[in-house]
Amino acid sequence: MSPLRVLSSGALAYILWKLIRRLSAPTSPLAGLRGPKKEHWLKGNYHRLFQDGLHYNLELVEEYGGAVKINALLGAQQLYISDPLALYHIVVKEQHIYTETDMFIMGNRLIFGEGLISTLGEQHKKQRKMLNPVFSLANMRDLLPIIQPIADKLCVMLKSQLPADGSAKEINILPWLSRGALEYICQAALGHSFGALDPTRENEYLKAIQMLAPSSIRLLMLRPFIPFIVRKFSLYWRNRVMDWAPIEALKNLRHVIEVMDSTSKKIFADKKAITEGRSEPDGPGGLVARMKGKDIMSIMLRANTSSSDVDRLTDAELLGQMNTIIFAGFETTTSAICRIFWILASKPDVQLRLRSEIREAKRSYAKSHAIVGPWEDVGLPYDILMSLPYLDAVVRETLRVHPPTSLLSRTVRKDTVLPLYKPIKSVCGEMLSAIAIPEGTTLIMSLLGANHNKELWGEDASEWRPERWLTATGERVRLSKDSNSGMEDGEGNDPSVSTTEKTPGVKTGMKYPGVYASMMTFLGGGRACIGFKFAEMEMKQVVTTLISRMHFELPSIPDENGNVKEIYWKVNGLQVPVVRLPAGDNTTAQVPLSLRLVQPDDFLS
Numbered sequence: 001m002s003p004l005r006v007l008s009s010g011a012l013a014y015i016l017w018k019l020i021r022r023l024s025a026p027t028s029p030l031a032g033l034r035g036p037k038k039e040h041w042l043k044g045n046y047h048r049l050f051q052d053g054l055h056y057n058l059e060l061v062e063e064y065g066g067a068v069k070i071n072a073l074l075g076a077q078q079l080y081i082s083d084p085l086a087l088y089h090i091v092v093k094e095q096h097i098y099t100e101t102d103m104f105i106m107g108n109r110l111i112f113g114e115g116l117i118s119t120l121g122e123q124h125k126k127q128r129k130m131l132n133p134v135f136s137l138a139n140m141r142d143l144l145p146i147i148q149p150i151a152d153k154l155c156v157m158l159k160s161q162l163p164a165d166g167s168a169k170e171i172n173i174l175p176w177l178s179r180g181a182l183e184y185i186c187q188a189a190l191g192h193s194f195g196a197l198d199p200t201r202e203n204e205y206l207k208a209i210q211m212l213a214p215s216s217i218r219l220l221m222l223r224p225f226i227p228f229i230v231r232k233f234s235l236y237w238r239n240r241v242m243d244w245a246p247i248e249a250l251k252n253l254r255h256v257i258e259v260m261d262s263t264s265k266k267i268f269a270d271k272k273a274i275t276e277g278r279s280e281p282d283g284p285g286g287l288v289a290r291m292k293g294k295d296i297m298s299i300m301l302r303a304n305t306s307s308s309d310v311d312r313l314t315d316a317e318l319l320g321q322m323n324t325i326i327f328a329g330f331e332t333t334t335s336a337i338c339r340i341f342w343i344l345a346s347k348p349d350v351q352l353r354l355r356s357e358i359r360e361a362k363r364s365y366a367k368s369h370a371i372v373g374p375w376e377d378v379g380l381p382y383d384i385l386m387s388l389p390y391l392d393a394v395v396r397e398t399l400r401v402h403p404p405t406s407l408l409s410r411t412v413r414k415d416t417v418l419p420l421y422k423p424i425k426s427v428c429g430e431m432l433s434a435i436a437i438p439e440g441t442t443l444i445m446s447l448l449g450a451n452h453n454k455e456l457w458g459e460d461a462s463e464w465r466p467e468r469w470l471t472a473t474g475e476r477v478r479l480s481k482d483s484n485s486g487m488e489d490g491e492g493n494d495p496s497v498s499t500t501e502k503t504p505g506v507k508t509g510m511k512y513p514g515v516y517a518s519m520m521t522f523l524g525g526g527r528a529c530i531g532f533k534f535a536e537m538e539m540k541q542v543v544t545t546l547i548s549r550m551h552f553e554l555p556s557i558p559d560e561n562g563n564v565k566e567i568y569w570k571v572n573g574l575q576v577p578v579v580r581l582p583a584g585d586n587t588t589a590q591v592p593l594s595l596r597l598v599q600p601d602d603f604l605s
């Protein structure tokens with residue numbers, strides 16, 4: 001029998017076995033909960049949630065409330081959660097019960113080794129303890145001026161494509177912003193440049209990291225098999241299966257892993273040699289010298305060397321953080337920055353107001369520091385950049401309404417009861433204020449549903465309205481103690497503390513347990529996004545640099561068939577911007593915008 005036959009027969013047998021077991025199982029423990037009907041015998045409702053699922057996700061919450069029973073793959077039933085109290089229990093109070101799924105942890109371990117997204121329990125806690133200080137405000141402050149040249153270079157690359165007479169040109173900004181985000185994270189995380197902003201330079205690592213998400217998404221349907229394969233087959237047999245399997249995406253993924261692994265080992269060895277004084281950094285103008293040891297990897301290596309034996313991470317764990325951080329910080333940030341420019345292009349009044357605020361801040365900083373030259377060239381220091389009210393409101397509101405990651409899963413590790421802030425109606429009409437959940441149940445946390453919850457954000461929850469983050473006089477609203485004050489690790493995320501009714505996303509003392517204001521975009525608790533301050537800083541730096549020099553508009557010129565490009569964002573777990581038919585193919589990720597140099601009247605008068 002051919003390897004393909006063996007594989008497909010094995011997969012079919014596994015699917016049938018799972019289906020038969022599920023069908024013959026006693027009534028599902030979630031049977032009393034309401035939710036949508038199964039829409040596909042194999043995929044349940046999953047394809048509706050994860051493929052272009054914005055409206056489907058929001059309608060689920062609207063119709064069934066904060067806890068919904070959904071049909072998952074292979075006949076399984078899962079719980080879809082957006083209730084704030086339930087999410088607080090899941091990510092903060094009882095996070096040891098609600099852990100990452102085996103599929104997530106084992107899949108990540110195969111790809112990234114022993115990094116933060118591949119570990120659980122004490123090992124994960126130990127890694128967070130080492131890494132949290134690396135992302136401190138002090139380190140972000142130091143990093144910002146060092147990475148400003150990336151935004152400047154990105155600006156030069158885009159500007160060089162524009163007509164000097166001020167007329168507009170359509171540019172697909174996605175590949176440029178993606179290259180910029182890659183350069184940001186590689187320099188900041190590794191203190192290493194792969195020359196991502198130089199289009200003439202081919203680089204295997206860059207190609208590999210860019211191929212990682214698409215290859216993994218193509219293998220989505222194989223992911224449920226990962227725990228079984230990892231438990232039952234040794235590394236030798238897993239590699240043999242990879243060799244045999246006639247699945248292109250699997251071979252691509254293997255290549256990606258090999259390239260990432262060999263590159264990061266080489267950079268790691270060089271960095272370790274410099275940290276331990278066995279090797280000299282590059283010359284005075286070189287990146288290593290310019291970084292002054294402020295990159296995340298160098299800080300981590302120094303902290304590790306000086307830590308006690310019990311706290312020290314192994315080389316495998318340190319190595320595992322490199323690709324993890326780059327992967328976690330690349331696609332998400334690219335998506336968020338693209339979204340901001342798309343919004344600015346769609347709302348010229350917002351763009352003008354934002355540009356005026358930035359000009360004012362740069363001029364005033366230049367004046368107080370006797371900096372001469374065009375205001376556009378002024379790089380703002382961290383504290384000023386982070387405190388610009390309108391910029392902050394635009395970034396915050398974009399991340400709230402359009403969270404780059406919309407859904408995350410957890411497995412319940414022991415029988416438990418999940419309390420709800422707002423009771424839901426059961427199948428028999430009873431109101432439930434808590435749900436009994438048996439061990440082994442999978443939960444889907446809807447970050448999207450949480451960020452659009454009308455109960456907490458108001459009737460206009462799904463509207464993009466930056467003013468909600470501003471006072472009547474245009475200052476930043478006061479946020480709760482834990483929302484943006486360096487709280488990094490779940491402590492202090494109690495949703496009932498230090499909130500006021502005027503804080504966006506807060507009602508009768510209840511808020512979502514997110515690390516970033518009251519939103520769930522970066523999650524909360526011990527597994528919250530460790531890089532959220534870096535992401536916020538990068539987004540603000542790129543936006544201020546680019547809109548100081550360039551004006552962005554939606555495409556308006558019809559193609560040869562008279563069709564104008566309309567950008568549409570598909571919510572597929574991650575957000576994918578495409579151009580709708582007939583001007584586009586509705587599939588290829590792209591953000592074509594019309595760009596021109598800034599003119600004197602591109603400011604508020």
Ligand code: HEM
Nearest residue numbers: 116328329332333336404521522523527529530531534535
């Ligand atoms: C707008 C950009 C970003 C968004 C929306 C985002 C969102 C998230 C979310 C929702 C999680 C939780 C994932 C889970 O529990 O499964 C997470 C985890 C993580 N993020 Fe981010 N992230 C962003 C940028 C970054 C950046 C720039 C970095 C690195 C510099 C980063 C590094 C990480 C890491 C290492 C984790 C795993 C944390 C852990 O498990 O302890 N992220 N991120």
